[in-house]
Structure formats: structure tokens, C-alpha cells
Amino acid sequence: MHRARTGAVVGAASLLALAVLPADPQRPTPAAAPAASPIRWGPCPGQPVPDGMRCGSLAVPLDHADPAKGTIDLALASIPASGPRAQRLGSLVLNFGGPGAPGVEGLAADAKAFADLGKRYDLVSFDPRGVGRSAPVTCGGSTAPDPGAARGDAAAQLAALRAVVERCERASGRVLPYIGTVHVSRDMDLIRRALGEAKLNYLGFSYGTRLGAVYAAQYPHRVGRMVLDGVDTLVETLTEQALVSAEGQQQALENFLTWCTRRAEGCVYGTNARAAKERADSLVAYLDVHPLVDADGAAFTGRHAAAAIAAALYSRTSWPALADALSRVEHHDDPTGLLRLATPAEDLPSDLDAEHGVPDPVPADNAEAAMTAVNCADDPDRGSDKAAPAVVERRIAGLRDRFRQASRIFGPRQLGTVLACYGRPAGTDFLRRIDHPGAPPILLIGTRGDPATPYRWTEETAQRLGSAVVLDYKGDGHTAYTASTCVRAYANAFLVDGDLAAGTRSCPGVE
Secondary structure, three states: OOOOOOOOOOOOOOOOOOOOOOOOOOOOOOOOOOOOOOOOOOOOOOOOOOOOOOEEEEEEEOOOOOHHHHHHEEEEEEEEOOHHHHHHHHEEEOOOOOOOOOOHHHHHHHHHHHHHOOEEEEEEEEEOOOOOOOOOOOOOOOOOHHHHHHHHOOHHHHHHHHHHHHHHHHHHHHHHOOOOOOHHHHHHHHHHHHHOOOOEEEEEEEEHHHOOOOHHHHHHHEEEEEEOOOOOOOOHHHHHHHHHHHHHHHHHHHHHHHHHOOOOOOOOOOOOOOHHHHHHHHHHHHHHHHOOOOOOOOEEEEHHHHHHHHHHHHHHHHHHHHHHHHHHHHHHHHHHHHHHHHHHHHHHOOOHEEEOOOOOOOOHHHHHHHHHHHHHHHHOOOOOOOOHHHHHHHHHHHHHHHHHHHHHOHHHHHHHHHHHHOOOOOOOOHHHHOOOOOHHHHHHHEEEOOOOHHHHHHHHHHHHHEEEEEEEEEEEEEOOOOHHHHHHHOOOOHHHOOOOOOOOOOEEEEO
């Protein structure tokens, strides 16, 4: 359900197909909090929303270290608690992942999944700065380098990336230097104050766990009941994250193929899981050389197939559809099923306004532009953009085998992360320095078969926070709250009643 982006930037088939977004290094020390602004509530424009949901905006400083630079408006949404007034617990802020995913749409789409929490809490979400309706960043409609230049030699390719940097700077305007999780965390504390809450009660998924951990480090004494599901890393570089993501996707694929070869309906790849893995690898490689043609006449390549497979691995409920889609490709050269699975968030309208005659204020490339901007702002490591092209090329070549060993399907496509932040200043090292900030107990939920945020990141982040209780979900898919009644019971017991036993607890993968 939560197909949220994680810390690793998703690589494209070409290592130069990623946008590179510039930003100044961030100052991690919070400045004195400005006077709280009120949230301006009203109806939600254009899009269908759950009953009672209202939308609003909150003015926050563009630069928290220098409020004189002006403000930007954050978009928010809230669904009032449905239970008796005497039993209400205040506001619960949710982040559904990203970076680059708008929270207002997430709440509108997923409200039913949190109905039990919604009896006691006002459910609140927001579009982080640079995302959705909150001063959205853009690269002028496309985050890709010029195709002609990108096919040239290494020098031409790097020059094409620098040109993307300049385009993003021109198109995004003043907000781009102030993108990143440290800034969003400060915004979130102003949201807490504007909601009238003494402490922040929070439920974050995927990237939302990074945001929650940064908030706990910046404002440990303002943390209320906090649950982080699908836990992100705080310490690994984007290149390391990409390699781990390729490994996680490969393990998830092998889990799927084991299930497929044992299903009663049969599997297009037979009954041997090892042979099924080889055949899946061969399919993607074949499509890279001999693409199919979809119903619109467009080429469907191995890159598209890999994206579809990766998307389906985010939720075990998508496995039957993935098995059927692979069968259609193998038996009928029909990519329709995979195309249905492959629609990433950035290819969808940012909201439903266009369907209701309201112009869409969100640039088409916002999700990808914001994802790269935030990930780069959060990562201090860089390959120098002054290095000779031959040096950069050798670095890429030296990593190619490692990524391919991690996964023949996903590794080469994750390799693009190596140059994701090429040409821009280093980001903050605040995340790397989080070390036992003194927050109250926080519940961290990790999934053993997670293709995006491996379980070991849950353990590592728990160690960094120093006050975390780990819930080990022995299942598959990315995030567990909506997938497991056991996980949901643990999380709700903590958020509603404050029940949180120390030590690691576990939930079975099949219920």
C-alpha cells in the first residue's frame, strides 16, 4: 500500500539518467523558534476526500536560521477524530514516505487504513517543503539530461548533468537551497505548535522514519508517542544505500519466486526456484535487447520490466498479479500486466484536480525532483565535480561488478545513484551524527523481507536512537502496519494506550 520512496535514489538504466539538484549545506542547529503561525483551514480544493477532511496551509520560514528571508506555505490536511470528544488524544501526524510523496494525497487515499487510530486522534498529514503543494521544486518538466549529450563520451555526459543542475536551479527558485530532512523536521515542530500539541505524536513510513528520527534528534523532549515503520538508514551513503537496495530487491524477488513455484495454480517458471531465478534474469536481459511494443506503440524494455517487478515486490498482495503478468509476457509477449504494476508515483498526476477542471499546481516532475533534492541534501558524501571525466568513469566501472553481483536485474539500474548528487555541494552530516539523543521510547518496525529498507537498518537506527523498541515482522513487502494485524495491534496499543514493552518483539509473516 505504501509505495513510498526510501533513502536510496532509484537508478535508471543509464547511470546518467538521474537529476542532480543543487542546494547549500544545511545548518543542523535549530535557531530560536519563531512565533507560531495559525493554520488556515478550509475545504480541500478539487479532489475527492473522505468525509470531514479539511485542508489548510501554514506559513513557515524559508530559512529557519534567518526568518527575515521570508516564508513559504505548507499544505496540510486533517480528519477530525470520530470518537467521543472525551476520549480524544489530540493530533497524530502521519508521513507516508518519499521523499517526494505528498502527505495530503496520502491521507485522502489511505484514511480507512487508519480508522482505528482516527477514533481517538485527529489524523494530520502535510506536503513537506518542496513537495506537492508546498513550494514544489521542479527541473522545468524533466529531470533527465539531454538525450544527445548523455550518449556522448564521459565529458559530454558529465556536462549534461551540470546542465540539469542549472535547469533545476532556474526552475525551482528560492526554495531549493532549503530542501532536506533537517528543514522539514523544523517545519514539523511548527506544525506541532500550530496544532496546539505539547508533544508530537507521529506515525511515519519509509522516508517518514528518517524524518521521525531527525525530529527525535532535534527535539527529543517534544517527542510523544512515535512509531516508525520500514526504517531508513541514518549512516549509509547514497551509493551504499543503492547497493543494499539492489540486494533487498533481489532477496524479495527470490522470496516471490519461491512462492510462485509452490503456488497451486502453477508458475510460468515451473517448480524449481533456482531455475525460476535464472529465467527471470533472462527475461529482463532479453527485453533490453528485444523490447516488446505496448498498446500505445511504445517500447517495453528490460528497464520497464525491472521497474514493474520492483513495484510489485513492495506488497505481498501484488504477488499473484505479478505471477500472472510474467506469464502473459512469457507466453503471449503481452506487457499489459507489467505495465499496470509499473506505474510509479511520479508518473501519476500529483492530485486529482485535473479530473475536476482545476489546473494542477504541481509540476509533473516534482516527485522525482524532490526525491533527489532531499536525498542529496541529507548526504554529505560527494564525488568531486572537478574530477577528470576519466576518473569518474573508472569509479563507475569499479562499482559495476559489485552492483551486478548484488542483482543482475536491479543492480545495474541502481548504479545510477553513484552520480545522483554530482555537481552540487555536500549536504548536511546531521543524520550521521545522531547518537542517543535522549528521546523517550520509540517503536521501530522492521520487515524481514523488505525490498526497500532492509531489516538491519531497523537495528542500526534503533542503536543510534538509543531509546527504541524493535518489532520484528517476519513477513514480506515494504512496511508492515497495513499488512499485518499483529503489527497493527502493537502499533495501535502504543499510540492509543502508551503500551510499549521493552526489548524486541516479533510478529509472524503469515497470519
